[in-house]
Amino acid sequence: MPYLLVVDDDEEFAAAVASALRKHGHEVALEHDPDGALARLGEQRPDAVLLDVMFPENPSAGFELARDIRRDHPDLPILMLTAVNQKFPLGFSAGDIDSTWLPVSEFLEKPVDLIELCERVDQIFR
Amino acid sequence: MTAPLATSAPTSPPTPAVFQLPPRATKAKETSVDQVQELAALDAPLLRQNVHWFCQLRWLVTLLLLLAAAAGHFGAILQPLGLAIPAGTMLAVAGILVVANVIYLRFIPARANGDGEPARCDNIRALRLHVWIQIVLDLLVLTAVVHVIGSVTSYAPFMYLFHIILACIFLSRVESLVVAAVAAALYGGCVALEGFGVVEPASVFTHPGRLVPDESPAAFWAWRVAFALGIWTIIWYLASRLAGALRERERRLAVANAQLNASSRERARHMLQTTHELKSPFSAIHANTQLLTGGFCGELPDKAVEVSEKIAARCQVVARQITEMLQLANLRSEGQTQPASKKLDLADIVQVAVDRATPTAAGRGISIDFHADPVSVRGVEDHLRMLADNLVGNAVNYSYDGGVVSVACSDAGDSAATLTICDHGIGIPADKLPHIFDDYYRTREAAQHNKASTGLGLAIVRDVAWAAGMDVRVESGPGWGTRFTVTIPKDRQHSALRPKPTAESHTYAVSARG
Numbered sequence: 001m002p003y004l005l006v007v008d009d010d011e012e013f014a015a016a017v018a019s020a021l022r023k024h025g026h027e028v029a030l031e032h033d034p035d036g037a038l039a040r041l042g043e044q045r046p047d048a049v050l051l052d053v054m055f056p057e058n059p060s061a062g063f064e065l066a067r068d069i070r071r072d073h074p075d076l077p078i079l080m081l082t083a084v085n086q087k088f089p090l091g092f093s094a095g096d097i098d099s100t101w102l103p104v105s106e107f108l109e110k111p112v113d114l115i116e117l118c119e120r121v122d123q124i125f126r
Numbered sequence: 127m128t129a130p131l132a133t134s135a136p137t138s139p140p141t142p143a144v145f146q147l148p149p150r151a152t153k154a155k156e157t158s159v160d161q162v163q164e165l166a167a168l169d170a171p172l173l174r175q176n177v178h179w180f181c182q183l184r185w186l187v188t189l190l191l192l193l194a195a196a197a198g199h200f201g202a203i204l205q206p207l208g209l210a211i212p213a214g215t216m217l218a219v220a221g222i223l224v225v226a227n228v229i230y231l232r233f234i235p236a237r238a239n240g241d242g243e244p245a246r247c248d249n250i251r252a253l254r255l256h257v258w259i260q261i262v263l264d265l266l267v268l269t270a271v272v273h274v275i276g277s278v279t280s281y282a283p284f285m286y287l288f289h290i291i292l293a294c295i296f297l298s299r300v301e302s303l304v305v306a307a308v309a310a311a312l313y314g315g316c317v318a319l320e321g322f323g324v325v326e327p328a329s330v331f332t333h334p335g336r337l338v339p340d341e342s343p344a345a346f347w348a349w350r351v352a353f354a355l356g357i358w359t360i361i362w363y364l365a366s367r368l369a370g371a372l373r374e375r376e377r378r379l380a381v382a383n384a385q386l387n388a389s390s391r392e393r394a395r396h397m398l399q400t401t402h403e404l405k406s407p408f409s410a411i412h413a414n415t416q417l418l419t420g421g422f423c424g425e426l427p428d429k430a431v432e433v434s435e436k437i438a439a440r441c442q443v444v445a446r447q448i449t450e451m452l453q454l455a456n457l458r459s460e461g462q463t464q465p466a467s468k469k470l471d472l473a474d475i476v477q478v479a480v481d482r483a484t485p486t487a488a489g490r491g492i493s494i495d496f497h498a499d500p501v502s503v504r505g506v507e508d509h510l511r512m513l514a515d516n517l518v519g520n521a522v523n524y525s526y527d528g529g530v531v532s533v534a535c536s537d538a539g540d541s542a543a544t545l546t547i548c549d550h551g552i553g554i555p556a557d558k559l560p561h562i563f564d565d566y567y568r569t570r571e572a573a574q575h576n577k578a579s580t581g582l583g584l585a586i587v588r589d590v591a592w593a594a595g596m597d598v599r600v601e602s603g604p605g606w607g608t609r610f611t612v613t614i615p616k617d618r619q620h621s622a623l624r625p626k627p628t629a630e631s632h633t634y635a636v637s638a639r640g
Contacts, residue, residue, distance in 0.1 A: 010406060016413035023422045083405040110409035111445045114416040 002125055003027045005046040007037040007065065008081065009055045013110075017050065017081075020114040021121065034058075034065040045073060048124050051104070053082040070103040077124045078104040081112060142606045143556030147563060147591055147598035173253045176296055177234055180260055184227045191220035191271075208332045215274050219267055226263055230256070257296075261305055265289060269312040276329035277317050278350040286313060287361055294365035302369075306362045310355050317351050398455040405448055412441045443578045450582040453512055454565070457589040467506050467594075472535045472543050472614065473498035475507070479514035480533055483522045491528040494518070499536045501543040503614045505594050510614075513590045516583040517547045517610050523576040524608065525551035542613045550607035551575075559602060563588040571604070 004026050008014040011032055018028040029046070031037040034055060041049075049069060053062035066078055106120055197203055198211030235252035268285060275282035286309040293305035320327040321344060417423050418434035426434065480496045487494050503510070521531040531549045538544040552575050554562060561567045566581035573579065591598045595615050602608040 010410055013406075013410040013413050016410065016417050019417050020413075020420070020422050083402065083409055110405060111412040111441075111448075112409065114413060114420060114422070 001025060001027050002047040002121075003029070003044070004048050004050060004121070005029050005031060005037065005040060006050045007031045007034065007062075008050075008052040009033065010052070017112070017114070017117065020118060024118040024121070026121070034061045034068075037065060038068060041069065041073070045076070048077040048079060048105075048121065050079045050081055050121075053080060066103050077106075079106040079108060079120060079124065080104040081108050081110060081117075083110040142553070142601040142603035142609070143559055145559035145562075145600045145602075147588060147600070150592040170250045170253060173250065173257065174234065177230070177253060177256060177260070180257075180292075181227050181231050184223055184230075184264070188220050188223045188227070191216050191223065195220060205332075209330050210332050211330050212274060212328075215270075219271055219274075222267060226260075226267075230260060261289070261293070262308065265305075265309055265312050268309075269316050272313065273316050273320070273325070274328050274330065276331060277313070277320055277327070278347050279327075279329045279331055283313055283354045284357070286358060290358055290362050291365045294362060294369045299366045299370050302362060302366045306358060310358065313354070314351060317347060321347055394455065394458065398452070398459070401448055401451045401455070405452075408441075408444060408448065412445060415441050439578075443580070446578070447580045447582070450580050450586060454582055454586055454589065457509070457586065457593065467504055469502050469504055470507055470510060472501050472503050472510075472545065475510050476514050476518070476533060476535050476545060478511065479518040482515060483518045483531075486519075487522045487525075487531065490522075490525075492522055492525050493530050494522070495530060495532045497532075497534045501535060501537045503543050503616050505614065509590045509594060513587050513596075513612065514545070516587050517545075517612070520583055521547050521549040521551070521608070521610075523579065524572060525549045538613060540616070542615055545612040545614060546609065547612075548607065548609040553604040553606050553608055554600075554602040555604055559600060562600070 002025075004021055006014050006018055006021070006028055008017070008030075009032050011030075014030050014032065018030055021028045029040060031040055037049075037051075051062050051066060051069075053060070055061040058064070062080065062082065066080065069076055069078060105124060108117060108120060194211050195213045195216035198213035198216055201210060204211060233256070235249055235256060265286070268289065272282040272285065277283065289309060290302065290306045293302040297305065316325075319325040415434060415438045418426065418430070419438045476498060477496070480494050484494060518531070518533060521533070525531055529550050531547070533545075533547050535543060535545045552571050554569060555571075558569045562569075563584045565585045567584075568579055568581045587598065590596070591612065597613040599611040599613075600608065601611075
């Protein structure tokens with residue numbers, strides 16, 4: 001059973017995503033801040049990370065966390081979930097995914113279709 | 127992909143009205159509130175235009191002087207009028223003006239290269255210097271002419287008024303006062319030189335003695351000069367005040383315009399921020415609703431399923447509305463890096479839009495006929511996808527159940543490709559066609575037929591078309607259906623060849639909040 005780590009400051013959204021992924025057959029852990037996520041990554045390496053971009057203390061904490069994760073776990077798939085719209089306010093889109101600036105595997109814009117999310121996660125493990 | 131698109135009009139009897147999306151209205155130059163303070167000084171293009179106009183006016187004056195010289199040469203013509211014009215002097219003055227004018231025209235400061243602020247300022251400074259040289263030289267020449275005609279024995283001094291009034295119109299109040307003072311000094315100096323006998327008084331009148339009394343001529347001259355200067359002062363005061371009031375009104379309008387632009391930008395930014403802020407909590411609502419409707423929470427009572435499906439349906443509408451508002455805001459956002467345009471396969475993009483609309487269409491028994499010729503266009507992929515999604519989605523949404531939507535893309539020659547989307551749905555009344563690209567505009571019929579419509583889809587189509595230089599033609603009529611024909615340039619350079627907005631389309635585009 002794939003083990004997923006969902007990192008999102010919105011607890012309700014993260015819980016809903018976790019419910020859908022669990023129902024879909026995944027084991028899911030939740031973290032609501034980047035430091036907690038890094039600590040948990042150190043304890044047990046997940047098979048993939050679902051990561052939000054903006055956190056209350058730092059609007060680009062998701063990017064920084066993605067880079068930190070990539071540094072220690074270069075092969076770990078990261079699926080970025082964000083309410084940040086293309087070009088606003090940080091200015092990126094799925095087309096900007098690259099190994100240095102936005103080192104993620106997939107990009108999905110909120111509001112997320114949970115069925116599509118499950119399919120994307122399946123694609124990662126294919 | 128099925129049968130080719132039937133390009134002939136649907137056979138229903140009503141005739142469709144045709145509407146062409148007008149080009150984007152040329153955006154008025156925006157001025158910041160700070161820059162407005164600088165508007166009292168003339169803008170470089172306007173100043174340059176005036177410099178040219180002064181030179182043309184000078185040619186006219188030269189012609190008059192040449193005529194006067196000719197008349198003076200043939201003295202007999204003027205004799206009955208009591209005039210004797212010194213032809214040589216007039217010819218010399220005309221010659222000076224010709225030489226000066228040629229030099230002025232040769233050395234008008236060229237347009238500043240680029241839009242850089244320092245270059246523009248240097249340019250304005252050079253132009254102003256040019257104007258002042260012209261003014262001073264003209265006043266010197268005029269003083270010579272006044273002396274020749276008769277500085278106190280004629281009405282020639284009133285010719286200075288032309289200069290004073292022009293200065294009031296084109297220069298600031300202080301500068302026009304300087305022009306008036308220079309004119310007064312030159313005229314006063316001329317009269318004084320004549321009065322003290324340094325220069326022999328001249329006159330074109332053969333009997334000037336009639337105007338000058340034999341007793342106390344100095345007092346008469348002083349009175350004449352004072353009278354003339356008094357009149358000049360009054361004229362300067364009136365003209366400069368009037369011109370100042372007009373300039374002040376223009377400045378206030380520019381300030382108001384700048385404030386409006388700033389507040390409009392602030393409103394757009396605020397709307398974008400608010401929409402974005404709404405997106406996060408909405409994502410949680412949306413995700414939880416999907417948990418209920420997607421069976422992630424186990425079996426629900428029928429009533430709960432019904433309620434959660436209603437919530438889910440509304441969530442879909444809000445999600446679409448938020449996405450479209452952000453898409454539109456992004457299309458209109460300024461100061462951001464323009465997305466890269468690249469070579470795109472139009473058929474691929476339209477195929478994705480058709481695939482996306484197919485589940486909804488199938489649910490209502492609507493079939494989509496898609497015929498695609500292989501054709502490449504140049505554009506921004508996201509934008510073209512938005513355009514295709516909206517037009518194909520609309521064709522399905524506004525079709526009747528069981529209808530047919532025809533979609534085709536084809537090569538339209540060397541420079542363009544054509545995308546045609548045709549439905550046989552509710553259609554648009556002719557009087558409403560010009561408004562369909564407005565933000566949030568929905569016809570009553572459309573709102574009744576498709577309650578989930580946001581009214582932003584065609585506004586997105588319009589903005590994409592404007593950004594990429596596409597032409598959009600709409601044929602529609604109730605009972606006939608709607609056909610959109612989009613002409614997409616194969617190369618961005620072709621968009622630069624589009625005709626300038628006509629007066630009619632400009633007016634329309636403004637009303638379309640372009």
